[in-house]
Amino acid sequence: MEYFIQQLVNGITLGSIYGLIAIGYTMVYGIIGMINFAHGDIFMIGAFVALISFIIFGLTGVALPIILLLVLLIAMLFTACYGWTVEKLAYKPLRGSFRLAPLISALGMSIVLQNYVQVAQGARVKPMQPLISGGLEFFNNSDFIVTVSYLQIFIVILTIILMGIFTYLITKTDLGRAQRACEQDRTMTALLGINVDRTISITFIIGSSLASVAGMMFVLYYGVIDFYIGFLAGIKAFTAAVLGGIGSLPGAMLGGLLIGLIETFWAGYVSLEYKDVAAFSVLIVVLIFFPTGFLGKPDIEKV
Amino acid sequence: MLKISNVETFYGKIQALRGVDLDVNDGEIVSLIGSNGAGKSTLLMTISGVNKAKRGNIVFNGENIENKQPHKIVDMGICQVPEGRRIFSRLTVEENLRLGAHANEKGKYFENDIKEVYDLFPVLSDRKTQRGGTLSGGEQQMLAIGRALMSKPKVLLLDEPSLGIAPKLVNQIFVSIKNINKEKNVTIFLVEQNAKKALELADRAYVLVNGKVTIKGSGQELLKNKDIQAAYLEGGAKN
Numbered sequence: 001m002e003y004f005i006q007q008l009v010n011g012i013t014l015g016s017i018y019g020l021i022a023i024g025y026t027m028v029y030g031i032i033g034m035i036n037f038a039h040g041d042i043f044m045i046g047a048f049v050a051l052i053s054f055i056i057f058g059l060t061g062v063a064l065p066i067i068l069l070l071v072l073l074i075a076m077l078f079t080a081c082y083g084w085t086v087e088k089l090a091y092k093p094l095r096g097s098f099r100l101a102p103l104i105s106a107l108g109m110s111i112v113l114q115n116y117v118q119v120a121q122g123a124r125v126k127p128m129q130p131l132i133s134g135g136l137e138f139f140n141n142s143d144f145i146v147t148v149s150y151l152q153i154f155i156v157i158l159t160i161i162l163m164g165i166f167t168y169l170i171t172k173t174d175l176g177r178a179q180r181a182c183e184q185d186r187t188m189t190a191l192l193g194i195n196v197d198r199t200i201s202i203t204f205i206i207g208s209s210l211a212s213v214a215g216m217m218f219v220l221y222y223g224v225i226d227f228y229i230g231f232l233a234g235i236k237a238f239t240a241a242v243l244g245g246i247g248s249l250p251g252a253m254l255g256g257l258l259i260g261l262i263e264t265f266w267a268g269y270v271s272l273e274y275k276d277v278a279a280f281s282v283l284i285v286v287l288i289f290f291p292t293g294f295l296g297k298p299d300i301e302k303v
Numbered sequence: 304m305l306k307i308s309n310v311e312t313f314y315g316k317i318q319a320l321r322g323v324d325l326d327v328n329d330g331e332i333v334s335l336i337g338s339n340g341a342g343k344s345t346l347l348m349t350i351s352g353v354n355k356a357k358r359g360n361i362v363f364n365g366e367n368i369e370n371k372q373p374h375k376i377v378d379m380g381i382c383q384v385p386e387g388r389r390i391f392s393r394l395t396v397e398e399n400l401r402l403g404a405h406a407n408e409k410g411k412y413f414e415n416d417i418k419e420v421y422d423l424f425p426v427l428s429d430r431k432t433q434r435g436g437t438l439s440g441g442e443q444q445m446l447a448i449g450r451a452l453m454s455k456p457k458v459l460l461l462d463e464p465s466l467g468i469a470p471k472l473v474n475q476i477f478v479s480i481k482n483i484n485k486e487k488n489v490t491i492f493l494v495e496q497n498a499k500k501a502l503e504l505a506d507r508a509y510v511l512v513n514g515k516v517t518i519k520g521s522g523q524e525l526l527k528n529k530d531i532q533a534a535y536l537e538g539g540a541k542n
Binding site: 174187191192193195196 | 351353372373374377378382383385389391392393394398401402403405406450451454
């Protein structure tokens with residue numbers, strides 16, 4: 001039982017990170033109907049920006065909460081610029097082209113970003129010493145002590161806050177309405193006087209900022225990163241987005257959580273080596289029985 | 304107000320408009336009739352900037368608009384209700400209307416404007432929290448027109464407002480169009496296959512055949528025209 005609770009806590013933490021990345025996949029898919037395969041690498045860029053900022057601010061000796069906030073903002077800002085630029089360079093010129101073109105461009109962009117970071121930062125893994133240590137212990141009298149680290153609490157709370165802000169943005173603001181309108185009918189949205197290109201750019205900016213927060217969490221949680229982390233994390237987050245129903249925002253959050261839990265439980269109870277296989281097997285099973293994912297629903301329109 | 308001269312539009316290599324000349328004056332209702340595939344919707348989409356004219360000019364209040372982006376054209380005061388209404392089916396009625404208010408100084412007068420739309424189409428007020436996709440065809444058409452009015456257009460382009468709507472509602476919608484023109488002082492450019500209704504409503508009208516304007520005149524003149532009676536009125540769409 002204690003072991004189960006420990007895995008649950010770990011799974012939720014991991015799921016938060018996947019969920020934040022998955023939102024970027026699902027938003028971009030919703031609005032322009034393409035899978036942004038460079039999104040995982042945007043997450044990797046976010047992790048690097050966070051790592052570099054942690055090291056710089058670590059030298060100044062500022063208090064920890066202020067460092068966390070500054071790094072968060074800087075990572076979001078820089079990574080948003082990357083996301084925006086990628087869209088302008090690699091996808092916008094291909095809008096109106098055949099469906100596969102931006103997808104190929106995205107794969108290319110993914111390779112470009114990986115190699116760019118490899119050249120700029122070196123191929124070796126970059127370690128960072130733990131910044132937030134300690135935690136709460138439960139079940140002290142049993143054989144297995146459940147530890148919930150402060151870092152895990154930080155990650156989950158930050159995710160909840162961001163999801164809250166994000167949900168408000170999408171459901172209640174002009175920008176969110178314009179985004180949902182673009183998802184359904186871009187031409188009609190333009191015919192109402194809404195700048196569709198700008199709306200798409202903002203989508204990339206939001207998706208990239210959320211991915212950068214995931215990147216920062218990844219640095220804090222694992223303590224090592226390299227230029228290649230975007231690949232596996234990206235594919236898993238993509239799986240999460242499909243699992244929840246691609247195009248559905250609550251689906252991305254749910255899918256992220258599920259992938260995190262499945263992976264952790266598999267690693268904890270079955271086999272650590274095969275944890276990635278578990279996540280992807282679940283994807284295959286889900287696609288066979290629920291082709292639209294859990295929360296994605298086919299559009300029913302009255303004609 | 305809106306002057307279209309010698310406009311040619313292509314879809315790839317296929318020419319849809321072969322030099323259209325047409326103008327719409329301030330305060331008028333102008334109808335454009337023609338059969339399927341004559342290029343009526345293409346013309347509206349060209350005015351709105353969705354399709355680009357390869358040749359020719361479109362001038363609105365003295366300014367060339369043929370190379371402007373669609374959202375800029377809406378900002379200038381030309382709003383289109385496209386064929387098939389294109390309601391955002393997953394958004395609520397009120398959200399659809401809010402989207403229409405985007406061009407209108409970011410919805411500064413939203414409360415007042417939405418009330419005017421609800422006065423014009425009371426049924427929308429009853430259904431404001433329903434999703435657009437759950438409305439009937441006629442209600443969707445009202446929503447589409449209301450949504451366009453939220454941008455406070457000077458010219459309203461209407462593409463086939465009677466398409467797929469119960470005959471009883473068609474009359475109501477045509478009455479509303481007349482009201483919008485007379486009371487709200489919005490110039491109307493109406494594209495219709497329902498030639499009889501469109502000509503009865505119009506101050507002036509044009510006939511489009513194969514991407515070219517072949518006949519023009521006042522609505523009443525065209526109603527009496529023998530060629531039009533044979534081609535569009537007797538054998539064609541009846542109400």
